[in-house]
Amino acid sequence: MSDEGPRPVPQLGSIAPYVMGKPPKADEPRGAKLSSNENPFGPSPLGIAAAVAALPGVNRYPDDPGVLRQRIAAHHGVGPESVVTGAGSDEIIHLVCSVYLEPGRRMVVADPPYGIHRIAGQLSGATLVRIPVVDWTHDLASMAAVARPGDVIAVTNPHNPTGTAVRPDELRALLATVPRDCVVLVDEAYHEYMDDDVRATAIGMLDLHPGLIVSRTFSKVYGLAGLRAGYGIGRPETLEPLDRVRAPANVNALALAAASAALDDRAHVERSVALTREGRARLVDACVRLGLEHVPSQANFVLVRDRDGWPEALGRDGIAVRPGANLGVPGWHRVSIGTPAEMDRVIAILELLFG
Numbered sequence: 001m002s003d004e005g006p007r008p009v010p011q012l013g014s015i016a017p018y019v020m021g022k023p024p025k026a027d028e029p030r031g032a033k034l035s036s037n038e039n040p041f042g043p044s045p046l047g048i049a050a051a052v053a054a055l056p057g058v059n060r061y062p063d064d065p066g067v068l069r070q071r072i073a074a075h076h077g078v079g080p081e082s083v084v085t086g087a088g089s090d091e092i093i094h095l096v097c098s099v100y101l102e103p104g105r106r107m108v109v110a111d112p113p114y115g116i117h118r119i120a121g122q123l124s125g126a127t128l129v130r131i132p133v134v135d136w137t138h139d140l141a142s143m144a145a146v147a148r149p150g151d152v153i154a155v156t157n158p159h160n161p162t163g164t165a166v167r168p169d170e171l172r173a174l175l176a177t178v179p180r181d182c183v184v185l186v187d188e189a190y191h192e193y194m195d196d197d198v199r200a201t202a203i204g205m206l207d208l209h210p211g212l213i214v215s216r217t218f219s220k221v222y223g224l225a226g227l228r229a230g231y232g233i234g235r236p237e238t239l240e241p242l243d244r245v246r247a248p249a250n251v252n253a254l255a256l257a258a259a260s261a262a263l264d265d266r267a268h269v270e271r272s273v274a275l276t277r278e279g280r281a282r283l284v285d286a287c288v289r290l291g292l293e294h295v296p297s298q299a300n301f302v303l304v305r306d307r308d309g310w311p312e313a314l315g316r317d318g319i320a321v322r323p324g325a326n327l328g329v330p331g332w333h334r335v336s337i338g339t340p341a342e343m344d345r346v347i348a349i350l351e352l353l354f355g
């Protein structure tokens with residue numbers, strides 16, 4: 001008998017880990033975590049109240065997925081069978097890849113890709129087909145051109161780590177072009193932060209392609225990243241296999257309660273979006289003024305080119321940002337939009353260095 005221990009699947013060897021955004025040092029009194037694109041304005045108050053009310057009932061399994069699925073369906077004007085819930089939208093990505101990919105199949109992603117699209121695709125044994133971004137934006141025409149039957153095509157809109165959005169007409173053209181047995185996963189984790197004049201969702205495009213799945217999350221604008229809830233929207237026959245194999249009760253009872261309530265918390269969403277857009281505009285203005293190369297963003301973060309140690313200068317002041325080296329963009333750092341006071345500090349440090 002061999003004593004070498006268990007043998008992971010061969011594709012595991014080639015998978016670089018996902019490195020999470022680091023918090024500031026624990027002893028840093030003015031610590032600001034601008035490294036994971038969270039909501040700095042806190043969780044939805046209605047969501048917290050609902051989670052607290054649900055706490056005494058956690059001796060029971062959750063209502064799986066029960067009310068949350070109904071609420072999400074009503075929110076988007078689709079039937080409940082067009083919704084699948086997950087412990088964060090990352091679980092939806094893993095479910096899509098485990099159901100629709102296997103060795104010999106392919107996953108088409110932007111280069112740089114969102115890290116979990118890369119990892120989930122590789123873990124399934126699929127070959128990653130990386131299509132470089134053009135002007136930091138998905139090259140949807142090239143992604144459509146390379147697509148073959150059975151591929152999963154991942155589009156992140158707005159993209160992480162670049163923050164750029166795709167044009168709806170180009171997404172429609174991709175959906176019209178790619179083989180009908182492909183899955184097109186449109187990841188809309190940052191949808192709410194987009195400017196009004198460009199904000200478009202693929203949820204209204206479900207009639208264009210049978211394999212379209214749109215993922216959303218409660219981790220960003222709803223402020224529930226620590227609870228883990230997300231979902232996918234698609235045609236019932238495309239989602240049914242995901243629902244069949246997901247772990248029962250994958251979304252825990254507190255997350256279910258909080259997410260259901262947060263969905264209706266318009267005041268929290270509107271305030272979070274308005275303050276985030278304001279902070280984003282201020283950071284972009286500062287970059288323009290100070291001559292710092294950056295990528296115009298539709299999300300709650302901005303990618304900024306390294307120069308003269310600005311990320312380290314922020315770090316010395318207790319402000320943690322995300323190294324682009326972890327995101328496929330070495331030589332850049334990604335700054336999540338924080339509170340107005342946090343953005344004051346970021347901009348003041350940049351001004352000190354470059355003003």
Ligand SMILES: Cc1ncc(COP(=O)(O)O)c(C=O)c1O
Pocket residue numbers: 036037087088089090091114156159160187189216217218219225228229230
């Ligand atoms: C593009 C994208 N999709 C999905 C997620 C994951 O979200 P969740 O917390 O719902 O798993 C993130 C998180 O940063 C993201 O950037």
